[in-house]
Amino acid sequence: MARLAVSTSVPPTHVRKTRQLHRPAGDLGSPGESVLCGIEPACPVRDRAGLLPLRRAQRLYAGRSRPPGAEPAAAGGLGQLRRAPARRDHRGGGDPEPPAPGPAHRAEPVARDREFLVGGGLHGAGLDGLRRERLHPRLRRLPGSRPPMKFFDLGLAEDGLRSELDAAYARVIDSGWTILGAEMEAFEREFAAFCGAKHAVGVGNGLDALVLALRAAGVGPGAEVIVPSHTFIATWLAVAAVGATIIPVEADPRTYTLDPQAAAAAVTPKTAAILPVSLYGHPADMDALMELAARHGLFVLEDAAQSHGAEHRGRRTGALAHATAFSFYPTKNLGALGDAGAVTTDDPALADRLRRLRNYGSERKYVHEVVGVNSRLDELQAAFLRVFLPRLEARNARRREVAAAYARSLPTDIVTPPGEADWARAVYHLYVVRSARRDALQAKLAEAGVQTLIHYPTPCHLQPAFAHLGFRAGQFPLAERLAAEVLSLPMWPGMTPADAEAVAAAIRRTEEGGS
Ligand SMILES: Cc1ncc(COP(=O)(O)O)c(C=O)c1O
Numbered sequence: 001m002a003r004l005a006v007s008t009s010v011p012p013t014h015v016r017k018t019r020q021l022h023r024p025a026g027d028l029g030s031p032g033e034s035v036l037c038g039i040e041p042a043c044p045v046r047d048r049a050g051l052l053p054l055r056r057a058q059r060l061y062a063g064r065s066r067p068p069g070a071e072p073a074a075a076g077g078l079g080q081l082r083r084a085p086a087r088r089d090h091r092g093g094g095d096p097e098p099p100a101p102g103p104a105h106r107a108e109p110v111a112r113d114r115e116f117l118v119g120g121g122l123h124g125a126g127l128d129g130l131r132r133e134r135l136h137p138r139l140r141r142l143p144g145s146r147p148p149m150k151f152f153d154l155g156l157a158e159d160g161l162r163s164e165l166d167a168a169y170a171r172v173i174d175s176g177w178t179i180l181g182a183e184m185e186a187f188e189r190e191f192a193a194f195c196g197a198k199h200a201v202g203v204g205n206g207l208d209a210l211v212l213a214l215r216a217a218g219v220g221p222g223a224e225v226i227v228p229s230h231t232f233i234a235t236w237l238a239v240a241a242v243g244a245t246i247i248p249v250e251a252d253p254r255t256y257t258l259d260p261q262a263a264a265a266a267v268t269p270k271t272a273a274i275l276p277v278s279l280y281g282h283p284a285d286m287d288a289l290m291e292l293a294a295r296h297g298l299f300v301l302e303d304a305a306q307s308h309g310a311e312h313r314g315r316r317t318g319a320l321a322h323a324t325a326f327s328f329y330p331t332k333n334l335g336a337l338g339d340a341g342a343v344t345t346d347d348p349a350l351a352d353r354l355r356r357l358r359n360y361g362s363e364r365k366y367v368h369e370v371v372g373v374n375s376r377l378d379e380l381q382a383a384f385l386r387v388f389l390p391r392l393e394a395r396n397a398r399r400r401e402v403a404a405a406y407a408r409s410l411p412t413d414i415v416t417p418p419g420e421a422d423w424a425r426a427v428y429h430l431y432v433v434r435s436a437r438r439d440a441l442q443a444k445l446a447e448a449g450v451q452t453l454i455h456y457p458t459p460c461h462l463q464p465a466f467a468h469l470g471f472r473a474g475q476f477p478l479a480e481r482l483a484a485e486v487l488s489l490p491m492w493p494g495m496t497p498a499d500a501e502a503v504a505a506a507i508r509r510t511e512e513g514g515s
Contacts, residue, residue: 148449149503152331152492155395161387165337168383175379180359183382188342190389191326194309195318197344199351202377203358206305206327209341210238212375213323214273216343216353217299219244223272228258229459229479231277234327235303236460239275246469247271248461250478254419256280256432260288267292273299278307278317280455281333281399281429282420286312286320293322301325305341308334309396311425318344328385333399333429334392336381395493399428405497406431406489409504414441414511415487430455431491438487444510450503453488 156162172183184202192200203209219225221243227235229248239246249266252259258276274293276284284302293300304310304317305327311317318324326332328340343354353370356363361372377385403426410417415433420426432455435441442452459479461471473480489503 149451149490149499149506150492151451151453151488151490153494154330154335155492155494158391158494161391164387165384168387169380172379172383178379180376181379183379183386184377187377187382187385187389190386191342192318192344194389194392195316195324195344197319197324198346199348200318200342200344201351201354201358202382203341203343203354204375204377205339206303206325206329206341207234207237207241208358208373208375209305209325209327209343210234210275210301210303211241212354212357212373213301213325213343213345213350214238214242214244214275215357216350217273217301217323219273219299222270224268224270225273225275226258226263226266226271227275228277228279229461229476230256230456230482231279231303231460232305232456233460233463233465234305235275235277236466238303238325240466244272245270246466248471248476248479250476251279251482252285253478253482255282255285255421255424256418256482257282257284258289260285260292263289264292267296267298271296271298273301275301275303276321277303277305278310280418280432281307281310281427282418283307283310283312283317283320283424283426285421285423287423290321299323305329305332306429307427308332309392310427313423319346322347323350328381333396333427334385334388336388337384338381340377340381340385341375342377396427398493398495399491400426401497402491402493402495402500403428403431405500406433406504409501411504411508411511414507428491430488432486432488434482434485435487436485438485441507441510442487445503445506448506448509450506451490454483454486455488456486457483459483 156165168183172178175181175183188200188202192198203212214220214225219242223244224247225239225244226247226249227239228251230251236246236248247266247268249262250259251257256279258274263274263276274289276286276289278284286300286302290300292298300321300323302317302321302324304324307317308326309316312320318326323343323345326334326342326344328334328336328342330337343351345351345354352363356370357372358375359372360374361368361370363369407417410433415435417433418426418431438454442454445452459476459482460466461469461476461479462473490499
């Protein structure tokens with residue numbers, strides 16, 4: 001995780017707050033220290049007794065006392081999952097050391113396939129047989145070995161975007177304030193308003209958003225958390241990170257999201273939370289899940305990493321659960337230019353605990369009430385997100401137009417398109433079809449120059465990381481079938497409906513003996 005260099009030039013408003021609260025007037029602290037920690041929290045701290053609120057929260061949401069032997073969330077549990085942080089002496093000041101060399105965290109296949117992200121060349125055998133003359137005009141004009149139909153493009157060339165991003169960057173540089181400052185606070189306000197939630201708390205990434213939200217709600221060892229069997233692994237990793245027990249439940253095969261009836265059947269006296277995922281941009285059935293949670297006094301944390309702006313009966317993700325975790329990984333519907341995340345909630349006490357947890361367990365400088373972590377949304381990413389947020393609705397609308405074109409033109413004898421519940425407005429983070437002969441189809445599409453990906457090829461319960469949990473092949477048949485059948489077609493806001501029709505035509509041709 002890259003650390004930003006920290007400037008000592010502090011904006012006047014922040015200097016005033018810092019002086020009043022944390023240090024004698026005139027003492028700006030040392031570089032790497034004052035600007036990191038010396039800012040007054042956006043919300044007053046209601047209860048500074050660290051663990052007390054966590055216990056209260058668990059009672060509030062679980063409706064029962066902690067199971068015997070259960071402890072609050074494991075201190076440092078998050079740390080076990082995070083990459084070794086750059087060594088840094090924030091007390092003594094000084095510049096942070098660069099992070100240890102190694103591959104950057106790439107959270108999902110979209111991201112791991114870096115060439116898709118940057119729109120560069122497609123590597124591998126699949127492109128040798130390109131027959132451009134049969135492709136959509138947009139595909140033909142691409143030179144050399146560049147992919148004729150990219151899976152994804154960040155869309156950074158969009159009109160007017162570059163100058164706004166440059167201005168956002170300049171604002172942060174000119175302010176001299178790089179962590180926990182005005183840009184993050186403004187983004188938190190703007191994003192909460194967009195979602196229809198009362199609070200948003202910016203954190204370092206989507207996985208941390210999940211982990212910290214569970215910790216803030218007091219979910220820890222001894223508690224059971226119901227999760228979808230079919231999801232990106234971060235959902236499961238978050239439950240593991242707080243030391244709770246993962247209870248997988250199969251999805252609704254039409255929406256790929258947690259089936260409320262299956263969730264109801266999985267509730268036990270130890271269940272503390274439900275963690276539905278609004279996967280691929282389709283909201284989970286939150287009304288049904290919230291009703292279930294209310295009946296049993298459970299905490300509901302929605303994983304909306306893939307569904308910024310999606311709606312459930314006219315209300316947006318971020319305002320549907322007790323708390324909602326978002327990732328702003330660059331490829332997401334709302335993406336930063338690096339790692340970033342947030343938790344939204346209407347619960348002011350939960351928001352306060354999150355603010356503490358993300359900042360070394362501290363709201364007041366050098367007073368550490370809980371064992372927190374360092375996971376903050378930095379100023380630069382917040383400033384960039386403020387440029388992307390006003391574009392989100394239009395970008396989602398373009399995704400929906402592309403999805404509609406797919407739905408009209410895909411040959412349903414070859415692939416099964418995704419469903420959209422009548423109560424949902426999906427935002428198509430991914431456009432995922434199913435085919436019993438998925439691998440052959442993917443190979444033929446690659447030959448035709450159409451990039452596709454698989455989200456996700458191995459179900460979580462069969463991942464080596466979870467071998468110790470003792471799950472067997474065959475235990476979650478739907479998750480296993482989805483892993484074998486799903487195929488993500490090209491989808492990004494800069495695509496046109498004609499592009500989707502061209503992909504559909506390429507799919508049709510795979511059954512005509514040609515590609
Ligand atoms: C469903 C889901 N949950 C959680 C995450 C974790 O987000 P991040 O990569 O920002 O840690 C991701 C994405 O990467 C995701 O797709």
